[in-house]
Amino acid sequence: xxxxxxxxxxxxxxxxxxxxxxxxxxDRGSQSFFWYRQYSGKSPELIxxxxxxxxxxxxxxxxxxxxxxxxxxxxxxxxxxxDSATYLCAVTESGSAxxxxxxxxxxxxxxx
Amino acid sequence: xxxVTQTPRNRxxxxxxxxMLECSQTKGHDRMYWYRQDPGLGLQLIYYSFDVKDINKGxxxxxxxxxxxxxxxxxxxxxxxxxxxxxxxFCATRGRAGEGNNEQFFGPGTRLTVL
Numbered sequence: 001x002x003x004x005x006x007x008x009x010x011x012x013x014x015x016x017x018x019x020x021x022x023x024x025x026x027d028r029g030s031q032s033f034f035w036y037r038q039y040s041g042k043s044p045e046l047i048x049x050x051x052x053x054x055x056x057x058x059x060x061x062x063x064x065x066x067x068x069x070x071x072x073x074x075x076x077x078x079x080x081x082x083d084s085a086t087y088l089c090a091v092t093e094s095g096s097a098x099x100x101x102x103x104x105x106x107x108x109x110x111x112x
Numbered sequence: 113x114x115x116v117t118q119t120p121r122n123r124x125x126x127x128x129x130x131x132m133l134e135c136s137q138t139k140g141h142d143r144m145y146w147y148r149q150d151p152g153l154g155l156q157l158i159y160y161s162f163d164v165k166d167i168n169k170g171x172x173x174x175x176x177x178x179x180x181x182x183x184x185x186x187x188x189x190x191x192x193x194x195x196x197x198x199x200x201x202f203c204a205t206r207g208r209a210g211e212g213n214n215e216q217f218f219g220p221g222t223r224l225t226v227l
Contacts, residue, residue, distance in 0.1 A: 008152070032214040043202055043218040044155070088154060092214045099170070100216060102154035 002027040004091050006103035014111050019076040021087050021106050026070070029094025033065055033072045036088040038105065044088055048074060079110040115139045116219035118203050124225045125193050133188045133222050135203030143206040144186040145216065146170075146178060148199045155202065161186055193226045200224075 003026040013019045021035075032051055036044035050056045050063040050072065062075040072091075076083055086105040092098045116137045125131050135144065142163050147155040157170030159178040167180055175197060179187045190197055203219040 004154070034215065041200075041221075041223075043221050046215055046217070049215060090216075098214060099157060099160065100155075100214070102156075104152065104154040 002091075002093055002101050004089055004101050004103040006087075006089050006106045008104060009107040010109055011106055012109045012111055013079050015079060015081060017079050017110075019079045019083065019108055019110070021074040021076075021089075021108065022071060023073065023089030023091075023103055024071045025089075025091045025101075027091065027094055027101070028067075028070065030067075030091045031094070032092035032098075033063070034090040034100070035061075035063060035072075035074045036090060036102075037083075038086045038088055040086075076108075079108075081110045081112050084109050116203060116205055116217055118201075118219040118222050120222060121220065122223045124227065126227050127194055129193050131190045131193055131224070133201055133203075133224070135186045135188070135219055137184050137203075137205045137219075139205050139207075139217065140183075141205035141207045141217075142183060143208070144180070145204040145206070146176075146186065146188045147202045147204060148172060149202065149221075150199050158188065158201075190224075190226075193224075195226045198224060198226045 035048040038044045048063040050065045056063045060077045064073045086107045088105045089103040090100045119134045145160045146158040161167045161180045177189045201222045204216040206216045
């Protein structure tokens with residue numbers, strides 16, 4: 001069973017701080033990694049994708065990938081109350097179907 | 113305009129009833145997926161389809177069936193609903209491999225309650 005694990009939280013940070021979200025995965029053949037943001041009762045929204053080792057920055061978001069250690073992280077700089085949501089890590093399985101396996105999500109609360 | 117739509121958005125039904133959830137997309141994607149989400153859990157794959165003639169079971173297909181009526185339409189059926197199928201259901205689409213990457217785009221979801 002291929003697994004994607006995240007700390008469920010809740011994670012609370014003050015407004016303006018850096019929020020750090022972590023994810024580990026079991027499938028060494030995984031090639032594509034995604035972070036989705038999900039507000040309560042809403043659908044997941046893709047915010048970051050990363051495919052190679054290192055950092056990828058997009059605005060206030062930075063995704064970090066380390067395939068050797070099988071972890072991927074998401075940093076949110078200058079956190080805002082509107083960032084309060086559940087963040088889902090998703091990993092593409094190796095093999096021809098390349099399905100997404102999701103973690104259970106980390107609930108983030110940004111305190112004003 | 114929404115690229116991926118789902119109907120109904122909310123449904124309450126009784127144990128033993130047959131129910132169909134529908135998904136339509138205007139993204140032109142060939143790959144479509146049905147997921148289930150329970151409170152505090154991630155998304156679990158029910159079924160997926162790479163084209164009209166290619167339908168595959170996901171990790172939790174028991175108690176569900178699907179129909180791919182056209183490239184743009186993918187329906188999920190519960191033949192005899194049971195209370196533990198109460199959940200939030202999402203449809204998602206993805207373009208053909210090689211067209212960009214492996215990103216999936218989600219519909220707004222259907223909240224299903226089985227009494």
